[in-house]
Amino acid sequence: MYDLNEVKTFVSVMETGSLKDSAHKLGVSKSTLSRRISNLENALNQPLLRRQANRLIANEAGLKFLPFARKMLNVADEGHKAVEELKEEVSGSLVVFVHTTLVRGWFSALMFDFLEEFPQVNIDVRTGNQLSQEIKSNDVCVWVGEPANEQLRSEQIGRLSQGLYASADYLERTGMLSHPSELSQYAWIDTLKSEQNSIVLEHETQGDVSFDLPKSRLTVDQYILHAEAIIRGKGVGLLPHYFAEKHLARHPEVFVSCLPEWKGKSQPVYLQYPFGHLPRKMHALIQYLRDEAKAFY
Numbered sequence: 398m399y400d401l402n403e404v405k406t407f408v409s410v411m412e413t414g415s416l417k418d419s420a421h422k423l424g425v426s427k428s429t430l431s432r433r434i435s436n437l438e439n440a441l442n443q444p445l446l447r448r449q450a451n452r453l454i455a456n457e458a459g460l461k462f463l464p465f466a467r468k469m470l471n472v473a474d475e476g477h478k479a480v481e482e483l484k485e486e487v488s489g490s491l492v493v494f495v496h497t498t499l500v501r502g503w504f505s506a507l508m509f510d511f512l513e514e515f516p517q518v519n520i521d522v523r524t525g526n527q528l529s530q531e532i533k534s535n536d537v538c539v540w541v542g543e544p545a546n547e548q549l550r551s552e553q554i555g556r557l558s559q560g561l562y563a564s565a566d567y568l569e570r571t572g573m574l575s576h577p578s579e580l581s582q583y584a585w586i587d588t589l590k591s592e593q594n595s596i597v598l599e600h601e602t603q604g605d606v607s608f609d610l611p612k613s614r615l616t617v618d619q620y621i622l623h624a625e626a627i628i629r630g631k632g633v634g635l636l637p638h639y640f641a642e643k644h645l646a647r648h649p650e651v652f653v654s655c656l657p658e659w660k661g662k663s664q665p666v667y668l669q670y671p672f673g674h675l676p677r678k679m680h681a682l683i684q685y686l687r688d689e690a691k692a693f694y
Contacts, residue, residue, distance in 0.1 A: 399437065399440055399469065400433070400436065400437070400440075401469070401470070401473055402433060403433040403434070403436050403437040403440075404437065404466045404469055404470060405423070405470060406419065406423065406430050406433040406434060406437070407433075407434060407437055407445060407459075407462075407463075407466055408463070408466050408467055408470060409422060409423060410430070410434065410446065410453055411455055411459070411463055414452040414453055414454065415452060415453065416430050416431065416453065434446065441458070441462065443458040444456060444458065444459075445458055445459035445462060446459055475674060487515045487517060487518055487677050487678050487681045488515075488517030488518060488678060489517070489518060489519070489676065489678045490518075490519045490520075490521065491518065491519070491520050491521065491537060491678055491679065491682055492520075492521045492523065492536045492537070493520055493521070493522050493523070493536070493537045493538070493539070493682070494523050494524070494525070494536060494537070494538040494539070494540075495522060495523070495524050495538075495539050496524070496525070496526055496539060496540050496541040496542075497524055497525060497526050497619055497620060497621070498526070498541045498557070498620050498637060498639075498640055499539055499541065499666070500524050501621075501643060501644075502639075502640075502643030502644075502646070502647075503639075503643070503689070503692065504522075504539065507685065507686075507689045508520065508522065511682065511685050515678070515681060518678055518681075518682075520682075526541070526618055526619070536549070536670075536671075537668075537669065537670045537679065537682055537683065537686075538667075538668070538669040538670075539554075539666065539667070539668055539669075539686060539690075540666070540667045540668075540669060541557060541637075541664050541665075541666055541667075542664055542665065542667075543665065543667075544667045544669055546669065548671075549669035549670055549671060549672070550669065550670055550671065550672050551667050551668075551669050552667065552668045552669070552670075552687075553665050553666065553667055553668075554666055554667065554668045554686065554687055554690035554693070555665075555666040555690045555691075555692075555693025556663045556664065556665055556666060556693060557637040557638070557639050557640075557663060557664045557665075557666060557693055558637070558638045558639075558660050558661075558663045559635050559636060559637050559638065559660060559661035559662065559663060559664065560635070560636065560638050560641070560654055560655075560656075560657060560659070560660055560661065561574070561598075561633055561634070561635055561654070561655040561656050561659065561661070562624075562627050562633070562634060562635075562636050562641055562652045562653065562654055562655060563583075563627060563630075563632065563633045563634070563652060563653065563655050564627060564628055564629070564630045564651065564652045564653070565650065565652070565653050566630050567584075567630035567631075567632065567633075568653065568655070570630075571583060573655070574633070574655045574656050575656075576656070577598045577606040577608055577656065577659055578606065580608050580633065581608075581609075581611070583632055583633045584611075584631060584632030584633070585610060585611050585613055585632050585633060585634070586613060586623065586626045586627055586631055586632045586633065586634035587610065587613035587616045587617075587634075594609065594610055595607050595608060595609045595610055596608050596610060596635060596661055596662070597661070597662055598656075598659040598660065598661060599659065599660050599661075599662070600658060600659050600660075601658070606659075613632075620636065620637070620640050623636065624636060624640070624641070624644055624651075624652070627652050628648075628651045628652055633655055635661045637664065639692070639693060641654075666690060666693050668683065668686055668687065668690070670683055
């Protein structure tokens with residue numbers, strides 16, 4: 398029977414080529430690592446490593462043993478995760494990335510409810526709208542728009558419809574819109590920072606109308622800033638209905654819906670989480686997010 402700490406040490410040294418680097422990575426002393434390697438070699442009755450140019454590399458026996466060592470660690474890890482699933486309590490730490498569109502009015506409320514229901518869980522919440530490159534394979538993410546990170550499983554949990562909004566003061570000065578074809582006569586507040594040059598507005602009976610976007614003096618990447626430009630009467634802009642309704646609930650009449658029967662292209666809402674076997678704390682959060690995402694349909 399091999400000691401898993403000794404096997405883990407051997408695999409680490411194979412990856413780093415250095416006792417010093419592996420000792421730092423594993424948080425133990427070099428002497429402890431040397432002792433573990435010696436114990437493993439004694440158990441195998443075979444040397445596994447040789448020194449070359451101040452680096453440790455595997456000899457023939459080490460190269461043959463390495464894939465089995467990795468397999469042992471993987472099996473042990475899966476076994477540990479399976480046993481963790483048997484625990485009744487949901488506990489531990491989670492990292493959650495949340496798109497800025499969903500923070501206020503949705504996630505901010507359910508975050509506190511979830512923590513109250515599961516008092517042994519800690520959540521590290523990170524927000525933004527360009528998070529996909531930072532997300533790691535052990536995180537959970539709630540994303541608006543098509544996900545770009547392939548390290549995580551993606552599950553669509555909703556859609557956000559969009560509509561046109563402007564401040565009442567602005568429309569009083571310019572007149573109310575009656576058809577999308579009139580948009581070229583109005584100042585446009587650009588739809589978040591993007592490469593698109595036009596938008597498509599959809600109507601249940603009249604079909605789709607494409608609108609070429611005029612150049613906007615202000616381009617932002619946060620819906621709260623986008624809404625602020627609309628509130629200040631800078632023009633007409635496209636906002637998710639969910640975001641707009643939550644904002645109006647807190648600040649009534651700061652802007653109004655224009656052409657409510659016309660809608661912009663809806664945006665998918667994705668839940669992203671790791672592949673494979675998941676700990677109970679992650680299962681609990683994922684199911685919680687699924688249930689709460691019903692608000693998006």
